Amino acid sequence: MRVIDVKEVAEAVAEMAVQTNHFLGDDVKCRIKCRAMEEPWPVAKNVLEKIEENIAIAEEGVLPLCQDTGLACVFLEVGQDVHFTGGLLEDAINEGVRKGYAEGFLRKSVVGDPLRRINTKDNTPAHIHYEIVPGEQVKITFAPKGFGSENMSQIKMLPPSAGEDGVKDFVVRVCEEAGANPCPPVVVGVGIGGTFDKAALMAKKALMLPLDRENGDPYYAEMEKELLERINNLGIGPQGFGGETTALAVKIMTAPTHIAGLPVAVNINCHVSRHAERIL
Amino acid sequence: MEYRISEPFTKEKFAQLKAGDTVLLTGTVYTARDAAHKRMVEMLQEGGQLPFEIKNSVIYYVGPTPEKPGNPIGSAGPTTSYRMDAYAPVLLDLGETGMIGKGQRSQTVKEAVLRNGAVYFAAIGGAGALMAQRVESAEVIAFEDLGAEAVRKLSVKDFPVTVILDSKGGDLYSEGRAAYLESRE
Structure with a gap:
């Protein structure tokens, strides 16, 4: 058994909140650079070059990549031989978010209730997913999610008869309906199978897969x-x-599903496709 | 075409702009997004006054990140505009001449743009660091309790925007896509 103080988790979350909002992964940067070179349409090429310029300015560490520094999505893979001490894990994650968003001068974009809409003023609570895995490590993935693109995401419970074509048509239609709204060029995460909720979660996790x-x-x-x-x-x-x-x-991403179903979820991310991992 | 336009942002100055033109704006721009729009329209319904002169104004749909010491503003790119569609026509009818945001607008907004000879501009979404460098000063002038959503008076210099909806009914989102697809045939 391995003992981990939850303070370590809080510290890692705080650091990743600041890091992800200023530095894009090399895979995303590389894809944007390639597309800027290959894009045949002048207006589009110009926009991609501006996006590259924005990435360079953010890397100086003063201005975040985007003003929507996101809802803090945290994915934890916890080894089953790990024992946490020093307080509650969930509290530590939220403490990390609070610290990272305050000290990093990041925007506080969370309302405490979806209809009464009062800002919590510290960007908490984080949206947390836990998974128990073998071993004695903890892997933390931090992905601040902007809502311009989140709002353009959709889910559909297709009949199995819709098949591969039905799934593909749905994915393309979601992107077409999204149009200019989610800040294209986008990254498209697709979850196929599982249940209603599982499909959506897979679509979100797919956004964190390396593009290369x-x-x-x-x-x-x-x-x-x-x-x-x-x-x-x-x-x-x-x-x-x-x-x-x-x-x-x-x-x-895919998962086994029921004989009667073919769930498909499409989660869209903007070109500021932010995420980072840390292993404790 | 590329234009440089300084305040006052009158309909007459915007009348020459066509969908797809790029413009560098210099002067005063007011920020307002979801919550501020809702409040402003409610104030008008109750017979109140708006927190700034709406005639010849340009409103930027943005909720910036907090500014670091020594900087006028934090990251400041556009938010998605359709969420302001329910409120924008009221402000356009009162003399707002320009909106800056990103993404498609409703038919009602398009009609209000046409009716008033206004313009809808897009800034580059997700390029908040780049846009912030063209903001020289920022001051909260209303709804401070809304934090990022408060109304700010920005002084911008050569602020880069692209014309999406022009005063004659042009729409870059449909025309730009069609032109590109046509070029491939």
Whole structure:
């Protein structure tokens, strides 16, 4: 058994909140750079170059990449041989969010109740998912989620007869309906199978997969490629001004499902596709 | 076309703009997003006064990050505009000449833009650090309790925007996409 003080968790969360809001992952940066070079439409190329300029300014550490520094989504994979001490784990995660968002001068974008809408003023509570895994490590993934893109996400309970074509048409339609709203070029996370809730969670987790690594299942790797091509044939382009680069990548996660169902969820992320991992 | 336009932001100055033009704005721009729009329209319904002169005003849909010491503003890119669609026509009819945001607008807003000879601009979404560098000063002038959503008076210099809806009915979101798709045929 390994003992971990929850203060370590709080510290890691606070650091990642600041880090993710100023520095994009190399995979995302690289994809944007490639697209800026390859984009055939001048207006679109210009927008992609401005986005690169924005990334460079944020890396100086003074101004966050985007003013929507997100709702703090935290994913914890906890080894089953870990014992936490020093307080409640959930409190520590929220303490980390509070500290990171205050000390990093990040925006507080959370309301305590969805209808009464009073800002909690410290960006808590975080949205936390726990998973118990073998071993004695803790993996923390921190992903601040902006809501311009979150609002354009959709879920559909398709009948199994809709099949592969039904799933693909739905994914493309969601991107077309989103248009300019989610700050394209977007990253498209797709969850297929499971249950209503599982599909949505997979779609969100898919957004955190490295963009430079292919899907391990050749069937879905092919589907990701085809979907990316179809989305980029829509012509929406960066910021919706027209052009080829509407999406940077499509990422799919799947799970076994019921004989009667074919759930499919599409979670959209903007080009500021932020996430970081830390292993304790 | 590229234009440089300084305040006052009159309909006459905006009349030449066409969807797809890029413009560098210099002068005063007011910030307001969801909560501030709701409050302003409620104030008007109750017979009150708006916190700034609406005639010839440009409203920027933004909720910036807190400014670090020594900086006029934090990251300050546009938020998605459709959430302001329910309120924007009221302000346009009172003389607001420009809106800055991102994303599609409703038919009602498009009609109000046309009726009033106003313009809807887009700033680059997700480029808040870049946009912040063109803001020279920022001052909260109303609804301080709303934090990021408070109304701020910004002084901007060469603030880069793209015309989405022009005063003659042009719409870059449909025209830009169509032009690109046509170029591939």
